[in-house]
Amino acid sequence: MEKTTERNISISGSGTASGGDYHQVKVNGSAHINGDIQCETFKCNGSSHIEGNITTKTAKINGSAHIEGNMDAAEMTINGSTDIDGDLHCKELKVQGSSSVKGDLKGEEIIIRGSASIKGNVSGDEVDVKGQVKISGDCEAESFNARGNFKINGLLNAGNIDVELLRLCEAKEIGGENIVVKKNTDSSGFKKLIKFFIGQQTDQLTADVIEGDHMYLEYTHAKIVRGSTIEIGPGCVIDRIEYKQSLELDENAKVGAQEKI
Amino acid sequence: MENLISKKDLLEAADISYGQLYRWKRKNLIPENWFIRKSTFTGQETFFPKEDILQRIEKIKNLKDDLSLDQLADMFSPSPTITSLSAEELTKRNIVSPTALEMYSNHYGVSYTFSFDQLLTLYLLDTLLQTGEMNRSEGMELLQILQNHSNEIKGKESELIFIRKMGVSFFILSPAPAELLVESQTKIIAHYKLNQCIEELKLKIS
Numbered sequence: 001m002e003k004t005t006e007r008n009i010s011i012s013g014s015g016t017a018s019g020g021d022y023h024q025v026k027v028n029g030s031a032h033i034n035g036d037i038q039c040e041t042f043k044c045n046g047s048s049h050i051e052g053n054i055t056t057k058t059a060k061i062n063g064s065a066h067i068e069g070n071m072d073a074a075e076m077t078i079n080g081s082t083d084i085d086g087d088l089h090c091k092e093l094k095v096q097g098s099s100s101v102k103g104d105l106k107g108e109e110i111i112i113r114g115s116a117s118i119k120g121n122v123s124g125d126e127v128d129v130k131g132q133v134k135i136s137g138d139c140e141a142e143s144f145n146a147r148g149n150f151k152i153n154g155l156l157n158a159g160n161i162d163v164e165l166l167r168l169c170e171a172k173e174i175g176g177e178n179i180v181v182k183k184n185t186d187s188s189g190f191k192k193l194i195k196f197f198i199g200q201q202t203d204q205l206t207a208d209v210i211e212g213d214h215m216y217l218e219y220t221h222a223k224i225v226r227g228s229t230i231e232i233g234p235g236c237v238i239d240r241i242e243y244k245q246s247l248e249l250d251e252n253a254k255v256g257a258q259e260k261i
Numbered sequence: 262m263e264n265l266i267s268k269k270d271l272l273e274a275a276d277i278s279y280g281q282l283y284r285w286k287r288k289n290l291i292p293e294n295w296f297i298r299k300s301t302f303t304g305q306e307t308f309f310p311k312e313d314i315l316q317r318i319e320k321i322k323n324l325k326d327d328l329s330l331d332q333l334a335d336m337f338s339p340s341p342t343i344t345s346l347s348a349e350e351l352t353k354r355n356i357v358s359p360t361a362l363e364m365y366s367n368h369y370g371v372s373y374t375f376s377f378d379q380l381l382t383l384y385l386l387d388t389l390l391q392t393g394e395m396n397r398s399e400g401m402e403l404l405q406i407l408q409n410h411s412n413e414i415k416g417k418e419s420e421l422i423f424i425r426k427m428g429v430s431f432f433i434l435s436p437a438p439a440e441l442l443v444e445s446q447t448k449i450i451a452h453y454k455l456n457q458c459i460e461e462l463k464l465k466i467s
Contacts, residue, residue: 228278
C-alpha cells in the first residue's frame with residue numbers, strides 16, 4: 001500500500017490513539033490504541049493495550065503489551081511480556097520474556113528463551129526452546145530443538161527433534177525422521193539453583209507414542225516406540241517397541257515387549 | 262464404513278518410512294482429516310482411508326523428483342494455483358476439446374480468459390463428454406448445476422454424481438463425500454471427487 005503522508009504515533013506518558021496506517025508507532029509510557037494498526041515499526045517500552053490487529057514489519061516489546069486481535073510481523077522481539085488474543089504470524093520471533101498466544105503461532109524461525117504458552121497450534125521451520133513452552137495443540141517444524149521444559153498436548157512433528165530434558169517434559173505423540181532425547185548433563189550452578197528452588201524433580205520425557213526413522217532415547221516413558229533404527233538409553237520405561245532394522249537396549253532400560261517387523 | 266488401512270500396514274504396503282509420512286503431513290501433502298484415530302487392543306492407532314492414501318502416496322512418489330514438496334502441496338490443495346488461462350491456450354495445449362469450449366460459450370457467452378473455477382467447469386464438462394456417456398443437452402444441464410451451486414462446493418470434499426434411469430438422467434452435487442445405494446435399473450454413470458478432478462486439472466495446466 002502506498003502511503004501519501006507518513007504519520008507517526010509517539011506516546012510518552014499516557015495516551016490514547018486510534019488505529020490506522022502509520023510509519024512508526026512508539027510507546028514510552030502507557031498507551032491504549034483503539035482499532036487496527038498498520039505500520040513499519042512498532043515499539044513499546046512501557047505498556048500498551050491494543051483493541052485490534054497489528055500488521056507491522058518489525059515489532060519490539062520491552063515492556064508489556066496486550067493485543068486483542070491478531071499480530072502479523074516480519075520480525076518480532078519480546079523482551080517483556082506480551083499477550084495476544086488472536087493468532088501470531090511472524091517470520092522471525094524471539095521471546096526473551098514471557099508471552100501467551102490464544103490462537104495459532106506461525107513463523108519461520110521461532111526462538112524462545114523465556115517462557116511461552118500457545119493455546120493453538122505452532123508451525124515453523126525452526127523451533128528453538130531454551131526455557132519453557134506450553135502448546136495446547138500440535139507443534140510442526142523442520143527442526144525442533146529444546147534445552148528446557150516443554151509440554152505439548154498434541155503431536156510434535158518435526159524432521160529433526162533434538163531434546164535435552166529439563167524436569168518433566170511431555171508430548172502426546174512424537175513423530176519425525178531423527179529423534180534424539182538426552183538428559184541434561186550440564187551440572188552448572190544455574191541448574192543446581194533451579195533445582196534448589198523448584199525441588200528435585202527428575203528429568204523425564206513422557207509420551208504416548210513415539211515414531212521415527214532413527215532415534216536415541218534416554219529417560220523416556222512411552223507406551224509405544226516405533227521406528228527403523230532405535231537405540232534405547234538409560235532410564236527409559238517403554239511398554240512396547242516395534243523396529244525395522246536394529247534395536248539396542250541399555251541395561252538400565254525397562255522394556256515390556258519388543259518386536260521386529 | 263469405508264476401507265481403512267492402519268499406519269503400520271500402510272508403511273509396508275507403500276514402502277515408506279515414518280519419517281517420510283510425518284514430513285508429508287507437515288508439508289500438507291496428506292490432509293489432516295485422513296488421519297483417523299481409533300483405539301485398538303494395543304492402544305491408540307492411526308488409520309487412513311485406504312484407496313485415497315495409497316493413491317496419494319503413489320502420486321507423491323512419482324512426482325517428488327520433478328516437483329518440490331511445496332509445489333506438490335499446491336497441487337493437492339483444493340485451492341487454485343493459477344489465476345487464469347486464455348481460450349487460445351486452452352485449445353492449443355489441448356486441455357479441453359473445442360466442442361466443450363463451444364458449449365461453454367453458448368451457455369455463458371464468449372470469454373477469452375478463464376478463471377480456475379471456470380476451468381474446472383470446463384474440464385468436468387469435457388471429461389464427461391469424452392466418456393461418450395453424456396449428450397450435449399445433458400452437458401448444458403451440468404453447466405447449469407455447476408453455475409447455480411459454485412459457492413456451495415468450493416473448498417470442500419465435494420462430489421459430482423451423474424445418474425441415469427430408463428433414459429432419464431440427472432446430476433447431483435454433494436458437498437461432502439457420499440455413498441450411494443441405488444435401485445437396480447439405475448445406473449451411476451459418473452461419481453467424481455472434485456478434489457481429484459482439481460488435482461488432475463492442475464497437473465494438466467502446470
